[in-house]
Amino acid sequence: MISPKLVEVGRHLNINIITNSEIKTVEGEPGNFTVTLSNHPRYIDPVKCTGCGECAKHCPVTAVNRYNKGLDDRRATFIEYPQAVPLAFGIDTDTCIGCGLCENVCIARAIQYDETERESRVTVGSIILAPGSMGYDPSKLDFWGYGKYANVLTSEEFERILSASGPYFGHLSRPLDREEPKKIAWIQCVGSRDTNRCGNGYCSSVCCMYAIKEAMIAKEHAHGELDCAIFNMDIRSFGKDYEKYYLRAKDKDGVRFLKARIHTITEIPETGDLQVWYIDETGQRQDEIFSMVVLSVGLQIPENVADVARNLGVELNKYRFVETGPFTPVETSRPGIFTCGVFQGPKDIPSSVTEASAAACLAGADLAVSRGMDTPTVQVTEQQDVSGESPRIGVFVCNCGINIGGIVDVPAVQNYSATLPNVVYTDQNLFTCSQDTQDKIKEKIIEHKLNRVVVASCSPKTHEQMFMETLEACGLNRYLFEMANIRNQNSWIHSKTPAIATQKAKDLVRMAVARASTLRPLAEKVISVNKQALVIGGGVAGMNAALGLAKQAFRVFLLEKETELGGLSRKLHHTIEGGDIQAYLKQLVADVRKNELIDVVTGARVTNFSGYKGNFKTDVVAGPANTKLTIEHGVIIVATGANEYIPTEYLYGQDPRVVTQLQLGDRLEEIGVSDLSTVVMIQCVGSRNSTNENCSRICCQNAIKNALIIKKADPAIQVYILYRDIRTYGLMEDYYTEARNLGVIFIRFDETNPPEVKSTPEGLIVSVTDHILRMPLEIQTELLALSAGVTAADTGSLCGIMKFNRNPEGFFIEAHVKLRPVDMPGDGIFLCGTAHAPKLISETIAQAQAAASRATTFLSKSEIKLSAITAKVDTEHCVKCLTCVRSCPFGVPVFNTEKQIIEIDEATCHGCGVCAAICPRRTIQLSFYEDDQLNCKIDALLAGGM
C-alpha cells in the first residue's frame, strides 16, 4: 500500500529527499526560515548507486537487521528493504571492517569511504515536523520477561514475523525453536495507560486494533488450530468501521478477549512455553500456558526527537507530544512550524494522513504568494508526428550491473533482438536507468530516426515513467514505449539456469518488440480547471475548509441548509480540554463572513449537478425567496455533518429526568449543579448495538467531560458512568484518570445484560450488575444522561442529485480507508468532518484543513492532463447489453437514452479496463491495451515454439 507512495515521492520533481539527515537549528521567521541540517555520511552515493546489491552480496560482515527488529541478520552494506526509496545502499560503519570488497565490486563506482559528516543550510518558508514515534521498549518491565524469554516478543517484532519479507518469510514461528505456536497471548497497554511503572499515562490509540489484526492474520497463517487471546482493560475500536472488525475477530474468527491485567509471566524452561498469571473477572487467580506472548507496545516519542523540537522552540507536553490547541490541531507554539502524525499525539494511519494534509494546508497557506516560485519548470518538447511512418524500433538491453548480465547472455539477447521485425537499432547498457544512458537513448532515437523504443531491463512499475519521459524529451510520444522485464521476472528467478534465463529473455524481448510495432501515439487530453470551490455544509468543518481554501487565494461558495452557520457546534459548549467552543465559533463565523473570497449561501438546497473534475456545475436554490443560482466550480468539499442520536431507550422522551449528553451540557451551562446529588450516565446508547454496530467515538469523552464539570463544581455529587469499554483514546486517557481520582464511579456492564431504568416519583431507579461485586445494584438518581451516539445527517436527496456513495450507516465513503481518508471516490471531490464518521471538533478541524489541502492540489493547476489510457466504445457494433454499465467500479459508462448509445466519458474513466475485458461483443477497447496490442504478445510468445 505504501510502496506506490514511496515511488511517487521518490519521483516527484518538486520533492528533494534528504536522507541520513537531522534538523539542528532553525533561524529566521515564518516565510523565511534558514534551517541547518546535519547530514550523516551514507558512504555510498545514492545518485550513482543503482541498487544492484553486489556490494551486499560480497560484504563479509554480518550485522543485526534493524528492519526486521533484530530477528535476523543483514550485511554491513545494506538496504533497509527491497522497495526502499531512494533505492540506494548504505554502509553501516558500526559493523563495517573496511575490507574494501564492496568498492572493488561496485561497477557504478558509488562507494565513498571517505565521506564525512557535513552541515547544510536550506531556506524554507514553513516547516512541518512529522518525526513519528518508536514502540515502547518493555525490557524495563521485568515481570513480562521481555529480553529474558525468547518467546516473549513486542508487537513490532511480531509484525515482522508475520511479514513475507520478515525473518521467517511469513511463516508463523516462534524465535526459540522456529516451531509454529499453538497458543498466543497479546498483552495490551504495555507502555501505555500506565503511570505506575513507565509513566506513560496516555492511551496509544492503535494497539487494540493492531493486536486484533495480528491475531486474525496469525490465525490465517497457522496450519492448525491457533488459539489467540487478547488480555485487555478496554477494547478501543473507536475508528470508522473498527467495531465491525473487532466483532469479526471475536464472533467469526474466535479470537478471545479477556479483561485482565497480567501480573507475571514465567517461562517453562523445558518447552519455552510461557505461564501467564492473571486474575479473571470473577476475581479468581488463573494461570494459562501460551506458546508465545506478544506485548502490545505503545507509541512513544524518543527523547532525542523531543530534544530537537525543544531546541526549535516548539513546546511539548509532559509525554513529549507536541502541545497543540483543540482548535489549532496542527499548529505548534512556534509560528510557521506545524506538526502532524504521532508526534502530535498517538494516532492511526488515516488520522496521520489526514493531519499531514492539514499541516500542508497551513504550511502552504502562509506561502501562497510565492507558490510556484521555487519549483522547477519542465521544458515541453514539441512532438513529432510519426503516425504515417512504419515502425522503426530501437531495443536497449540492460545488464543491470551483473544483476541481469551475470546470468543472462546479454550480447546474445541484443544480437537476437536485431533479427526481429522492425528493429533497426540495438544496444546494451551497464545500467539503462542511469542519467548518462538517458542521454544516450535520446541521441540514438534522433540518429536512427527511431519511432518505437523497447527497454529490456527491470519492472515498468518503477521505471516505465522515467523511460517514457526520456522519449518525450526528444519529441517522441510517450506511448510508443514498451518494456520487457528480464530482471525481476527472469534473471532473479532463474539465476541457477543461465541458459534458460537467456532463452526467456529472448522470448520476453520478442513479445515486447511485437507489441511495440502495434503501438500508436496517444494524445493526453488537457482540460482546464475552474479555480472556484463549492463547500457543502456550513458547520465547523465546512467553514474551516472554506477558510483554508480562501487563504490559498481561491474563491469559495459555502452552502448551508440552515439560516445560520455553525451546524451541530452551536449546541456545544466546551471541549474536554476546556476550549470554549462558542467563542471559537463566533470568531470562525466572523472570519468566514468577512472573507471576501467566501460567498456564504444560507438556506441553500442543491437542485441539480453535472460535470467532472475541474469543471462542475451546481444549481442551488437559496434563501427565503428561493433564489436560484448556478455555481461553476472545479472542486467540491462535502461537510454535511451529523446529528446526536435521538434515543428510544431508557425512558428517553417519557421521563424529563432522562436527557442526552448534549442536553446535560446545556443544563450544566444554564442552571449548574446546585440541585443535583446524583447523576447517572449510560454509555453506548444508539451505538455498538444491532441497529448501529459502530462505536460513535466521542461519547466516552463526552460523558467524562460532563462528569468532570459536575465533580469540579461539587465533589459531593455522586456520578456513575455505566459503560462497556471506556474509549478515551490518546491523551484523553488523562481525563479518565482524573475522573476516577475525583471519585466518578465507573461500572462496566455487559451488552447482553444492559442497565434497566424505572421511573418513580422519588427519582429514577437505575439497576445494573456491578462487574467487580458481581451483584445487582440499584442507583436512585434525579438525572440520567444517555451518551447518545452520532447519526449521519440526512443526505438522501443530496446524494440522489450528486451521486455520492454512503455506507449503510449513512456516512460518506472515502476513496481509500487508509491512505485517502479525505478524498471521495470521484476525482476533485473531498470530504471532511462528521459527514465522514463521528469525530471530535479538533479532528474535524484537522480534516477540514486537510480537505482544503487536497482541493488545493487541484485548484493550483490551470489545467489537468487526463490519462490517455481510457476506454472507447464502438457504438456501431455495441448491442447495448449494459454489461459495462453494471461492471464499471466507477460508474462511468452510461446509456444515453436520447442518442440510444453507450457513452464513456474520458474525463472520468479511470482506465482500469474492466469494461473492455467484460464486453461480450468486444466493442470496447482500452487504448494502449487494445486487443491486437495484447494478442500480438501471445502470438509472438507462441511463435517461439513453446
Added chain:
Amino acid sequence: MGSASGKISGSVMVVGAGIAGMQASLDLANSDYYVHLVDKLPTIGGMMARLDKTFPTNDCAM
C-alpha cells in the same frame, strides 16, 4: 503574512518521511511548492513500511 526582509519562500521543509511526512510533502509538491523532505534513516517510509498488514481491511502495508 510578511517577513522582515519582505521575501516569502516558496519552499517547505518536512522533517520525517513516514506516511505523515510523505503525505504532507505530496500535497505541497502537488500544490506547486518545493519540498525538502528530511529523514534520519537512509530510506523514506517510516513505521508503516515496517508493518505487515493494516487494519481494518487487512491490506498489505507495503
